[in-house]
Amino acid sequence: MRDQSVSDHEPEQLRSASQELEQVKEQLKQTQAQLVQSEKMASIGQLVAGIAHEINTPIGSINSNNDILIRSVGKMRDFLNCPDCPSAVRENPEVVKIMKILEEINRNNRMACDRIIDIIRSLKNFARVDDSEKRKVNIHVGLDNTLTLVHHQLKNRVQVVKEYGDLPEIEGYPNQLNQVFMNLLVNASQAIPESGTLTIKTFRDGDFAKIMIRDTGVGIPKENLGRIFDLGFTTKGVGVGTGLGLSICYKIIQDHHGKIDVESTVGEGTTFTLTLPLHS
Amino acid sequence: MVQADSITILLVDDEEMVLTSIRSFLAIETDYHVLAYTSPRRALADLDHQPVDLVISDYLMPEMDGITFLGKVKEKYPHAPRILLTGYADKENAIKAINDVGLYQYIEKPWNNDDLHLIIRNGLEKTILLKRLEEKIREVEKAQQELGDVQKQILRLFQ
Numbered sequence: 197m198r199d200q201s202v203s204d205h206e207p208e209q210l211r212s213a214s215q216e217l218e219q220v221k222e223q224l225k226q227t228q229a230q231l232v233q234s235e236k237m238a239s240i241g242q243l244v245a246g247i248a249h250e251i252n253t254p255i256g257s258i259n260s261n262n263d264i265l266i267r268s269v270g271k272m273r274d275f276l277n278c279p280d281c282p283s284a285v286r287e288n289p290e291v292v293k294i295m296k297i298l299e300e301i302n303r304n305n306r307m308a309c310d311r312i313i314d315i316i317r318s319l320k321n322f323a324r325v326d327d328s329e330k331r332k333v334n335i336h337v338g339l340d341n342t343l344t345l346v347h348h349q350l351k352n353r354v355q356v357v358k359e360y361g362d363l364p365e366i367e368g369y370p371n372q373l374n375q376v377f378m379n380l381l382v383n384a385s386q387a388i389p390e391s392g393t394l395t396i397k398t399f400r401d402g403d404f405a406k407i408m409i410r411d412t413g414v415g416i417p418k419e420n421l422g423r424i425f426d427l428g429f430t431t432k433g434v435g436v437g438t439g440l441g442l443s444i445c446y447k448i449i450q451d452h453h454g455k456i457d458v459e460s461t462v463g464e465g466t467t468f469t470l471t472l473p474l475h476s
Numbered sequence: 477m478v479q480a481d482s483i484t485i486l487l488v489d490d491e492e493m494v495l496t497s498i499r500s501f502l503a504i505e506t507d508y509h510v511l512a513y514t515s516p517r518r519a520l521a522d523l524d525h526q527p528v529d530l531v532i533s534d535y536l537m538p539e540m541d542g543i544t545f546l547g548k549v550k551e552k553y554p555h556a557p558r559i560l561l562t563g564y565a566d567k568e569n570a571i572k573a574i575n576d577v578g579l580y581q582y583i584e585k586p587w588n589n590d591d592l593h594l595i596i597r598n599g600l601e602k603t604i605l606l607k608r609l610e611e612k613i614r615e616v617e618k619a620q621q622e623l624g625d626v627q628k629q630i631l632r633l634f635q
Binding site: 251252253254255256259260262263264267268271313357 | 491493494497498500501504505563585588589
């Protein structure tokens with residue numbers, strides 16, 4: 197009976213307390229999801245760094261061997277072209293064909309090796325395991341590494357325009373920032389239905405570094421703009437989006453004492469702008 | 477000038493495939509004599525009766541790390557330039573160790589053959605120049621000694 201009378205007297209307080217509780221619960225849910233995600237990223241990072249390290253030696257060997265093949269075939273070509281070499285050998289159709297094939301596949305292999313080496317380098321830079329402390333971060337290197345990794349989503353379809361300005365190194369956590377770049381670049385790529393342009397612009401604005409990622413994609417409807425950083429909000433559909441990406445970006449940028457802004461027009465595209473302090 | 481075919485290069489990496497790659501490259505582009513080992517211990521044992529002009533070693537090896545190995549080679553052949561091959565992850569440790577064993581250079585895997593060739597050539601040139609400098613210093617010292625003797629003789633004649 198007494199309880200009844202208390203609640204009768206203070207319904208307003210009770211309601212606000214329950215609201216607070218609801219808020220705390222929501223925050224807790226958010227923190228938990230972010231914790232799970234960052235744990236996941238950390239273990240993926242370790243796995244990736246380990247694999248990249250293991251692949252390094254064999255690809256180094258293949259790359260060198262291919263270079264030796266190119267040199268050897270070059271020497272064979274020189275021999276075939278010298279006057280001592282009988283023309284019956286030089287002009288033999290089988291020899292001509294084999295030489296042509298050898299030269300072609302060697303060139304092909306060189307491009308393949310270059311690409312693998314590039315990807316490994318990006319993976320290693322992307323998944324730096326030693327990232328528990330703040331360090332000097334070169335934003336442009338981070339962007340380029342991330343671009344290499346999302347290359348398969350962009351190629352032939354999305355034209356990438358880089359407008360890198362004069363940007364000093366900033367203080368921060370490189371792999372967390374790479375994760376932000378990755379999320380924004382993948383989102384931009386997915387926002388472009390067929391073909392379009394992705395522009396990455398960087399410049400210095402006083403004591404801040406500005407990074408703008410602009411796509412010519414479908415844009416975000418006004419009613420959704422206020423919710424895109426909310427945990428679990430996605431319009432990508434089941435299996436494509438988790439609704440975690442942007443909320444994690446938001447958290448990471450907040451941890452860097454920066455801010456993340458978005459402007460969007462449906463049918464024209466979206467621009468995300470990161471503002472990061474040069475010194476923490 | 478030292479002849480290229482009288483130059484011996486010691487190559488150590490626990491991965492046979494790396495040895496094959498570098499050995500083949502040097503065979504096709506140079507006349508250097510190459511000794512290749514997957515075991516740093518065996519390489520050290522053979523070094524007692526086999527002088528070398530330049531050493532290339534991997535960093536991460538199960539028997540002994542490259543820095544320790546190169547340190548031991550330095551005791552036997554201090555003039556032979558020491559080059560360390562490193563993977564990406566151990567680069568920072570390798571750089572820290574550069575001063576400990578007086579590394580001439582480090583090369584990162586995956587390496588570029590042209591860079592490797594240039595580093596080897598420059599390393600050898602450095603030793604050859606050092607050797608020549610030492611010879612010249614000896615000659616100058618000898619000449620000075622002789623001059624001193626002549627001077628003494630002249631002085632004696634005038635006394």
